[in-house]
Amino acid sequence: MGNEYGIHTIDTGFVRQQFDAAYLVVDGDRAAFIDCGTNYAVPRMMAALDAAGLTPQHVDWLILTHVHLDHAGGAGELIAQLPNAKLVVHPRGARHMIDPSQLWAGASAVYGEAVMDETYGRLRPIPAERVVEAPDGHIVHLGNRPLLCIDTPGHAKHHIAIYDEKANACFTGDTFGLSYRELDTDKGPFIIPTTSPVQFDPEALHDSIDRLLAMKPAAMYLTHYGRVEQVERLAADLHAQIDAMVALAREANGKPNRHEALKSALADLYASRAEAHGCLQGRDAMEALVLGMDITLNAQGLEVWLDNEQRRSA
Template identity: 45%
Template sequence: MFMQEIITYDHGLFAIDAGYVRPQMAAIHFIVDDGRVTIVDTGVNESLAHVKAALAALGLDQASVDYVVLTHIHLDHAGGAGSFMRAFPGARLIVHPRGARHMADPSKLVAGASAVYGDEAVRRLYGEVLPVAATRIIEATDGLRLPLGGRELVCLDAPGHARHHLCLFDPIAGAAFTGDAFGLSYRELDVDGRQFVFPTTTPVQFDPDAMRATIDMIAALPLSAVYLTHFSQLRDVPAQAAALHRRLDAHLAIARREQAAEKHAALAEGAGSRATRIREGLTELLLAEAEAFGSHLPAAEIVELFATDLELNAQGLDVWLGTETV
């Protein structure tokens, strides 16, 4: 059963579980100011019921929602956007300019997800991805300001994970809503209040140089915490940025190692595809990093928690190797 409680932070920030795949995998965040609401990321269509219930519990109604902000248009973040916009008729959808047309016509978005996950998985995970009327979409150019109650939210271009990725900065709360641009941090790996962060290199637009610049841009903001979709509040931002850089470098080293092995040596029979071998290397990296961090979880449980991420990270690195120029 998915976690239904509302997580309450300072300065009018809240989070709920999106109900996507498993508990504490994907969060939906609310920013509330003077009775007005911004929702950050939507999860999937089934997440809408959880959002409506949370709004009611906070004493808010559907007319309170001014903005639905998508950090990017991968379907675990944006698959429910069409349903949300139908439920919140006064809201505007805020999306990176590179993603706007795909929310008005999601057919190519769905086709791209199907190429990664398969048709059956996309139908099962996301259902029907509904279009959003273009007149209700605001393209979030870098520096766009969104008035909300007595505060202003700032949209920042944040490529690296995807070219259509943005970060939403709330100066009042000292908060940045980073989607996947600042990695992922599952609460199950917390140790004595410390939090473990891991990069996400999902296909097909992963760009390590852009990701490094985005991590540094976020870390330079005046923040008390960042808020990840996977999974919510991450504190100690400068140290987490350093950990992300180091683990990103390790991801790239694993990918290049497998590329070199393919070029310069005959692979052993049954060695598997390059992406499979990259995933095996990433699994070893994850377990070594979790052990060094002091995680008490059994290795099998850690691998299960990160199963989808390890697969997607490996695919993203494999695609990147095919586009890298020397």
């Protein structure tokens, strides 16, 4: 799927259809990928390039919004197939792309080696000379098209968003929340924040959302999932929910079944907001269809934040 600005949405196929997006940005005969999914998405990335009438030699950049494996796991395999491309990544993420052993070990400790192999495939290191660090304000030149990298912590400390001046749009990674097309109504997109482990920081996330809004973009391109407009309304929705989610986390803290209590409270929050938005699926169907995994991850991330906050104030 492309638009007049040469932006093509690629479904990486991770988890389910229309869940995890990467993008191909084409300007003249030069191209950049933004995010890449897992190893198993690499054929889809190459197919998108072919469909755009381009070859691997036309790709100058692979830009990662952050190094979570659902968006960056395939970076090494993809770069290996792009002879002229360099990887652009937040300075905090660069070492993990050059030597992904720590990323792999951390995730494997949670999920186990077998699940990691099946879900992501082995992580391929990227030669250091092909990695470009993108601090706040770094500009990637795609031909004559500047792509501005903006430091956007809150979801992860190693997160950048990319502002494309030509399209007047931001590629937001996970900073600007999750919005699944199944939950669109005649009021437009429905959105929730993502607070997945382990670096959720509510104040930083509020600030990052405001920084993106200050660019006055016409649209946001989310990794979960696709292009959304109505950006001011969605930003207000995100701000309100971040505060509500933090309040629910504090409320659940100290309960013996904190995780389950928080998951239930989050499900209630999202269901009531979705119903007000005109989503008619109902809470159970909505959890089964799209939000079940997100509710669990959001609860886990909020709990990590709670525990860290308690340690800091101790």
